[in-house]
Amino acid sequence: MLRTLTIQGFKSIANLELELGRVNCFIGANGVGKSNVLEALGILGAAASGVVDDESLLRRGVRAGTPRLYKTSFAGLRTPPHISMGITASPHAAYRISLLNPLDAPEPAWAYKTETLNDGERDIVSAGVRSQAKSLNPKAGLAALKRVELAEDNPAAQLMQTLQDYAIYCPNTPALRGIAPDPQTRAPVGLNGGRLAEGFADLQRALHADNPPGEAMLDDILTLIDWVDEVEVSQHASTLLSNQVPRGKWMLKFTDRFMNANRNTLTAYDASEGALYILFCATLCLAEYGPKVFAIDNLDQALNPRLLSRLVSHLAAWLEHRDPDQQLLFTAHNPAVLDGLDLNDPEVRLFAVDRTQQGHTSVRRIVLSEPLRQLLHNYPLSRLWMMGHLGAVPNV
């Protein structure tokens, strides 16, 4: 499991260290740097794959940017020559990089200034790439090459695989409906929610086969969509869609429990957005070949507050069901998210993101004292956030 993330000199983050859990919720005003935290992990993923360029970053859902955008540029402070990120994991493994790219003559790919990979017992890659033989390409990561020499169960190999698979998902409704292409397709779903029908079909099969806990999970998912009796994936929905509507090979079909039996099915094109976002989150968390660590930017899109609270309350169990080491980082703006977080579980963590008077992004884990826990009956976290008592609000 990824534990300690450190970031220096990246966008609005001058210097940051945070301890991750299984479910990590980041709240804060627009523009405080929540997504920057998610992206820093994406840069580590690109570096772990051996190259940090626009293609590698976009593949992970990281906004491509020039050194002028990526390097911190606070008024009155010197622009750092490099950006740095590091991650430690349990069991012991650590990967750390610092990357160079000149401000005035940016290169397509960032150069590794330093790169270290440790498996808890020894350094697999250490010191700077530049200190190696000059024949080495400074824009190619050594750790990615060294990984092929490591056993699959080596903690460093597992850390590298986790980082390589990490991506930031940002679902949008057209991609979820299957009427717009997803520029970053992958299994189980694309970064914008493409291939949802195929991904959910695989999940359904896996959960049916894992009876009874799998069936219970499937019931949990369908219970969240209160107007639905059944969700199936089909190739045959021609009578439900206009010929003008683009469609994929597989389509989601929802059975509306309120409608007449011979006219009660509709496709993802007509279904409520909320239903699609629920299936998207469930598929990412539960699909057996999903990424071990992933992020969802703006998880609260299109969801009714009460449904959102209920969805969030399921996340930790869904993630743990598939793999005890699976982790999710997500951002949200809807206060109802907080009422679904069980902060009594130490692996469920809430982070308040603010900017200091100097503009530096500051991230603080919110840990509740016992007296405050007692008060949550009268002042739920959603209300405390709106009152400003958790921070993470704009001064407007």
Added chain:
Amino acid sequence: MSEPLRIALVAEGPTDQPLIAAALNAILPGQPFVLTQLQPEPTYPQLGTGWGGVLKWCHTAGARHTGPIDSDPTLELYDLLIIHLDLDVCGKQYADYPQLPDDERRANWGALPIHYCCPPASTDADKLASVLQTWLTPATIPPIRTHRAMPAGAIIGNLAGRGDPAGRTRSAMRRARLRVQHPAGNMALRTRAQGTQDQENPAGIPEACTRNSRTVERHQTAL
């Protein structure tokens, strides 16, 4: 890496926040902080702006918690609470603000208006602080960690009167002119810009107005 101070602000209006941030920047040179405005809260129905909004926030805080306000669990994530009240509240009366809460605790509120004896401003500030304490009751203001920011006159007047801190009348006139020249929609941007300038020249703030010296001293004591 040094953790920023977390500072909560209960202020009369949203335009006070950037000015208080600039003042804090001057008082706390080199210390990163995050200033979060608790009041006014942008909701409908809201507690409201102005001194009545501060009063209602204090009244609500007293209903929530008994004892020193810095032990209110809902405020435990903050290192410092600033309650801002302009000293011109001394001249107000409760009847001016019809939306104030009307319950049995209202009988305990300190009397307004307060007889002005400014200068010195400190005497009026102490009297108004006593009134503010009654708004919070049964919550109390501990002697340290919680600080009441009470700039003489209105805070916008303080900045408008920079370099000429002597006259309340002149400050008020300039304030009035500013409000005429800058409609409410632009005031926040104007004060934010002013706050940025003050952050770039933090030394100017305590020097600009001698009436702020008491505020500076109390902030530093609280910290």
